[in-house]
Amino acid sequence: MxxxxxxxxxxxxxxxxxxxxxxxxxxxxxxxxxxxxxxxxxxxxxxxxxxxxxxxxxxxxxxxxxxxxxxxxxxxxxxxxxxxxxxxxxxxxxxxxxxxxxxxxxxxxxxxxxxxxxxxxxxxxxxxxxxxxxxxxxxxxxxxxxxxxxxxxxxxxxxxxxxxxxxxxxARMLPCGYVVLAGRPNVGKSTLLNYLSGMTLAITTPKPQTTRDLIRSVYTDDDCQITFLDTPGFHKPKTSLGKAMLKSARVAIRQADVVVLMIEASFKPFVADLEKEILKMAAEDDTPVILLINKSDIVVKENILPLIAAYNEAYPFKAIIPITATTGDGVEDMLKEIKKLLPIQEALFQEGEETNVTERKLAEEMIRREVLMQTQEEVPFGVAIVIDEFTEESVPPEPRKVYISATILCDKPSHKGILVGRQGQRIKSIGTEARAAISEMLGARVHLELFVKVSQNWMNRPQDLAELGLDSKTIELP
Ligand SMILES: Nc1nc2c(ncn2[C@@H]2O[C@H](COP(=O)(O)OP(=O)(O)O)[C@@H](O)[C@H]2O)c(=O)[nH]1
Ligand SMILES: [Mg+2]
Incomplete structure (x- = not known):
């Protein structure tokens, strides 16, 4: 000026x-x-x-x-x-x-x-x-x-x-709005969300369908406020849980101001059905789409070109940006493009409202992460965690001490056997690793008690899903 x-x-x-x-x-x-x-x-x-x-x-x-x-x-x-x-x-x-x-x-x-x-x-x-x-x-x-x-x-x-x-x-007007991270499972959506928020809000694992619900992370700088939403990956659902997860991704895509479609640099150079479905929704709503080509660290640069060409031909993207979510490479370019596309309006969130993820929820997710990491095949996907107790045992300014008791809910009696392991070895190991992660996250000494319970077919039972907050009835943008 x-x-x-x-x-x-x-x-x-x-x-x-x-x-x-x-x-x-x-x-x-x-x-x-x-x-x-x-x-x-x-x-x-x-x-x-x-x-x-x-x-x-x-x-x-x-x-x-x-x-x-x-x-x-x-x-x-x-x-x-x-x-x-x-x-x-x-x-x-x-x-x-x-x-x-x-x-x-x-x-x-x-x-x-x-x-x-x-x-x-x-x-x-x-x-x-x-x-x-x-x-x-x-x-x-x-x-x-x-x-x-x-x-x-x-x-x-x-x-x-x-x-x-x-x-x-x-009341200050600034580029501001919801940006949904959409894409198939495992492309790195949660990794990017965590990078942007500077902390772990969403657990990430090498396995698909790690994220089960919508996670908010508000990114703010001097001249914009961007509310990123992490979503469960787009997939073909086999259970009621899967359907609810897909629905929440859909709800987020339909209400977002900008859709960020994430794919991997190693994908074959054509637009597959799942990606087409996401693009179709965005086109119907006239929502601008940015294509992020993630994991560009694991391919030779020239090899991304046919992929870019294929997508470029298929859809009028506002921008196509190769990134590496683990290191943040390309993230600045993405933010710049997003700012141009957001409506100018009053900030949607105030300080202290950066995320909808609570410590309790994160503790739950960190236990589930260990289950995902330490068990194989269909066992980890049939697991839900219920936090039965989460108690602060210290009074400030004492160092923080937290007592957590949680139940690992599993789908079949045979899964329970696997989760507990021979002489309780598996559950002990899950507990040790989860406790360390939670302790680091909370900056506290943590006492963690775990129980395993079978609730057959819970992934298809409406009441179980409702109790776990994973049903599809009440999906709103967080
Ligand atoms: N090499 C590489 N791996 C990545 C990158 N981004 C994510 N990953 C890995 O990909 C896997 C899936 O990531 P996640 O964020 O859980 O994917 P989501 O299902 O899309 O949320 C994890 O093992 C991540 O560490 C990246 O930029 N480069
Ligand atoms: Mg995820």
Whole structure:
């Protein structure tokens, strides 16, 4: 942003006041989504002219332009036609032609009479800076088409103005929305989610169908808020549990603002049915899709080209990006593309709401992860974990101590035998590894007790699924 000052008022400390003006303009811009959009679309900055002028001069302007023969505090002269923060004319002819150096688009003039402001400040018990900040916000809102001629407009303008002045972060407009990570099992969706959140929110294993429900991880930086959703992989379901998992992935895809379709670099160069199904849903909803080609660390670069070509031909992707989710290679490129596609709106989540995964849930998942790692064939896929007790045994500032008791629910009596193992060796080993992982996650000393229980065919029993929170009735975006 560029502000050109013209100071005709020697008696005020212009430098200090210019800072206030700059802050007020910058703050107001952050609340006008159209400006952000123009900026990213046309790679342009903005400029505003600000003049501090005398009482007589502002009276003269007020008379000439508004037919009011009185002095006033601030006058705005917009360069373009706007209405309520939305541009009403084509600005392209006015865009700076040469792309060298910082281009800037002139938005208009603010004429300010400090003498009048000074008086008003005294009246309202404000400092001159406070009064100036408030009026510059008001003036900039006029520059982008807000006004207070009609009562409804006045309410609208005043409410936005108050939010800006108080710096209400929740009202700030920024690229913001849901991005769903979709794809078949095992391509690395959860690995990417964990990388983005800087911690383990979703367990990952070399086995398919590790993720069973929707996991939220909110990524925030200075100029966007992206809510990533990890989903169970797309597959052909064989049980009610499988159906519910697939449904939750579908619900997420249908409601997302951006779909990220993940495939693996080692895939054969054609678009298979599962991927086609995901693309079909996105196309029906007109949701933009980014293709991520993950695990690009395990193939020779040239070998990805036929895969890119095949997908490129099959669908109008907004971007195709090779990444390595384990190291974060390519992730910055992905974030940049996503930002361009998100709607500009108020943040969806506040601090402290970054994820829907609780410590209790993660403990459960870490036990399930050990089962997945330490048993074979269909045993691990028929297992659910129920946390029966999760108790803090310490009082701060004592080091944390947590007692956890959990039941491993399995599908068949023969599975129970395998899970317990000869002389209880298997369950002991699962417990040891899970305890270590949970202990690290919680930063606590953990006492873990495990039990194994058979509940035949639970994966098809509605009541069991409901009790485990894995049924398909109540799927909502987390
Ligand atoms: N070599 C390699 N392996 C990866 C990468 N991303 C994920 N993996 C591995 O792929 C397996 C499946 O990952 P996961 O995130 O559970 O897949 P999901 O089912 O799509 O959530 C795990 O063993 C990961 O460690 C990657 O970029 N490179
Ligand atoms: Mg997963």
């Amino acid at each position: 560029q502000i050109i000052f013209h100071n005709k008022q020697r008696k005020y400390d212009a430098e200090r006041l210019q800072n206030t003006v700059e802050e007020a303009i910058e703050r107001t811009f952050a609340y006008i989504p159209a400006l952000e959009q123009i900026k990213s679309e046309h790679a342009t900055e903005f400029s505003v002219d600000v003049s501090f002028i005398s009482k007589n001069a502002i009276r003269e302007l007020n008379r000439a332009h508004r037919d009011i023969d009185r002095h006033t505090d601030i006058l705005s002269f917009p360069a373009f036609a706007w209405q309520d923060g939305r541009l009403q004319e084509d600005i392209r002819p006015w865009l700076p032609a040469d792309s060298e150096g910082p281009a800037s688009l002139f938005l208009g003039d603010l004429m300010i009479c400090l003498e009048v402001l000074d008086k008003q400040a005294e009246q309202y018990g404000n400092s001159l800076e406070e009064e100036l900040f408030f009026l510059v916000v008001h003036g900039v809102l006029h520059l982008v088409g807000y006004d207070h001629e009609l009562p409804a407009d006045e309410i609208n303008m005043k409410s936005l103005q108050d939010k800006i002045v108080s710096g209400d972060a929740s």
